[in-house]
Amino acid sequence: MIITKTFSFDMAHMLDGHDGKCNNLHGHTYQLKVALQGNVCQTGAKSGMIRDYGDIKQCVKMTILDFFDHAFVYDETREIERQIATLLANDGRKIYRLTKRTTAENISQVIFRLLKSHMPELTYIELFETQSSSCIYGEVDEK
Numbered sequence: 001m002i003i004t005k006t007f008s009f010d011m012a013h014m015l016d017g018h019d020g021k022c023n024n025l026h027g028h029t030y031q032l033k034v035a036l037q038g039n040v041c042q043t044g045a046k047s048g049m050i051r052d053y054g055d056i057k058q059c060v061k062m063t064i065l066d067f068f069d070h071a072f073v074y075d076e077t078r079e080i081e082r083q084i085a086t087l088l089a090n091d092g093r094k095i096y097r098l099t100k101r102t103t104a105e106n107i108s109q110v111i112f113r114l115l116k117s118h119m120p121e122l123t124y125i126e127l128f129e130t131q132s133s134s135c136i137y138g139e140v141d142e143k
């Protein structure tokens, strides 16, 4: 049995060196689906639940949304992205640093690993960059 919960956040990024429009600074409203698999609790306040949806919400907020929502997420290996991030940070704006390109694939890996350390039942995530483009990343990929 798998339970899922879906979140939304807005994020600015650029794919420096991309051979198309994504070379430019732009943003997306990402949809993040998290999926958890585990034993259903049999007793107490959480009886009948794998994990309380409210607890999942709290965890995703504190671990992901507080950092990514309305942030400029950048690849520290790219000079121009670093310069923009520095400019924004010096003016008190929200930035988040990755050590690689901010593709859906790479962001998914980062998000999965951050969440997994707080929610061991996490099985996979699906990150929608647009309504028609998503990346699924999970335990199978980790092994």
Ligand SMILES: Nc1nc2c(c(=O)[nH]1)N=C([C@H](O)[C@H](O)COP(=O)(O)OP(=O)(O)OP(=O)(O)O)CN2
Binding pocket: 015, 022, 026, 102, 103, 104, 105, 129, 130, 131, 132, 133
């Ligand atoms: N495999 C990947 N390809 C692309 C990524 C990515 O993360 N992984 N990212 C981009 C850009 O960020 C771009 O903003 C999104 O590209 P695209 O889907 O082409 O954008 P559209 O606005 O045209 O999306 P529609 O859903 O088709 O309207 C590029 N490629």
Ligand SMILES: [Zn+2]
Binding pocket: 013, 022, 026, 027, 028, 129
């Ligand atoms: Zn994009």
